Amino acid sequence: MKIGFLGPKATFTDIAVRSLFPKETAVPYPTIPACFDAMIGNEIDLAVVPLENALEGSVNITLDYLIHEVDLPIVGELTAPIRQHFMVHPGNLEDWAETDVVYSHSHAIAQCHKFLHKELKGIPCESTTSTAAAAQYVKDHPGEKAGAIANELAAQVYGLAIAKEDIHDFDFNHTKFIVLSNKKITIEEDREEFSGHKTTVMVTLPADRAGALHQVLSAFAWRKLNLTKIESRPMKTGLGNYFFIIDIDMKQDDVLIPGAVAELEALGCSVKILGSYPYFHLHKKENKVLQD
Numbered sequence: 001m002k003i004g005f006l007g008p009k010a011t012f013t014d015i016a017v018r019s020l021f022p023k024e025t026a027v028p029y030p031t032i033p034a035c036f037d038a039m040i041g042n043e044i045d046l047a048v049v050p051l052e053n054a055l056e057g058s059v060n061i062t063l064d065y066l067i068h069e070v071d072l073p074i075v076g077e078l079t080a081p082i083r084q085h086f087m088v089h090p091g092n093l094e095d096w097a098e099t100d101v102v103y104s105h106s107h108a109i110a111q112c113h114k115f116l117h118k119e120l121k122g123i124p125c126e127s128t129t130s131t132a133a134a135a136q137y138v139k140d141h142p143g144e145k146a147g148a149i150a151n152e153l154a155a156q157v158y159g160l161a162i163a164k165e166d167i168h169d170f171d172f173n174h175t176k177f178i179v180l181s182n183k184k185i186t187i188e189e190d191r192e193e194f195s196g197h198k199t200t201v202m203v204t205l206p207a208d209r210a211g212a213l214h215q216v217l218s219a220f221a222w223r224k225l226n227l228t229k230i231e232s233r234p235m236k237t238g239l240g241n242y243f244f245i246i247d248i249d250m251k252q253d254d255v256l257i258p259g260a261v262a263e264l265e266a267l268g269c270s271v272k273i274l275g276s277y278p279y280f281h282l283h284k285k286e287n288k289v290l291q292d
């Protein structure tokens with residue numbers, strides 16, 4: 001199987017892919033939309049992209065593509081611990097405090113605000129398509145006093161020196177990655193990372209109406225369907241118009257979820273099931289070094 005992921009080599013997404021699919025061929029794509037396109041174009045069998053970070057919230061481009069651009073079911077989810085390190089070209093290690101520009105993925109920059117504010121106050125932060133792309137840039141520009149925020153594997157792969165370890169603002173830093181596919185693929189569940197099943201639905205409320213969201217939540221509540229997430233995203237049709245993305249903590253069944261969907265439709269909502277899938281938790285705190 002070919003697994004497309006947000007690359008280049010040594011992104012956090014790469015680490016997620018290698019831990020979930022250690023024997024498969026991992027194919028890097030430079031951006032999240034490129035991963036979606038590769039899946040639609042059947043270049044790959046599965047696509048893995050970041051969805052949500054515990055410190056910074058949703059990766060909006062992933063959600064927006066899922067909602068507006070593509071019709072790709074979610075077939076799995078992996079949550080992994082995230083350690084961010086500050087790294088520079090080895091020639092700049094001693095003078096790392098004189099770094100004059102920091103590169104990283106916008107989520108990684110946001111996860112390390114306290115470090116940046118304290119140790120590199122006021123210097124510009126440039127956002128890159130991924131943390132590993134930032135590490136690659138720093139490697140390719142040894143003459144610049146540039147630093148990257150990325151993981152330990154990226155430091156190894158791109159030959160950078162870690163100047164400060166664990167610079168993320170809060171210790172509990174985890175990211176959720178989703179697996180998408182338009183093929184009939186089942187992910188092996190017989191493994192220690194397996195944690196359960198969930199079903200994700202997208203609900204659009206009828207025209208602005210008092211209590212509409214309350215009615216939506218009641219349809220789940222009286223059926224004792226446990227919701228683990230509810231998030232709104234703009235419909236992009238006008239201020240105040242939102243979709244709701246709701247995670248239900250169970251596998252799609254023949255009774256309760258179809259019943260809730262029918263009730264929501266009777267209320268005038270439109271409902272789309274984005275996927276019913278297994279989820280996994282990676283417990284290892286260390287970013288395991290990948291062997292090619």
Ligand SMILES: O=C(O)C(=O)Cc1ccccc1
Pocket residue numbers: 006010011012013014050053082105107108129130131132175
């Ligand atoms: O840029 C990466 O390495 C990614 O895989 C996206 C990301 C960015 C920050 C935290 C977790 C994942």
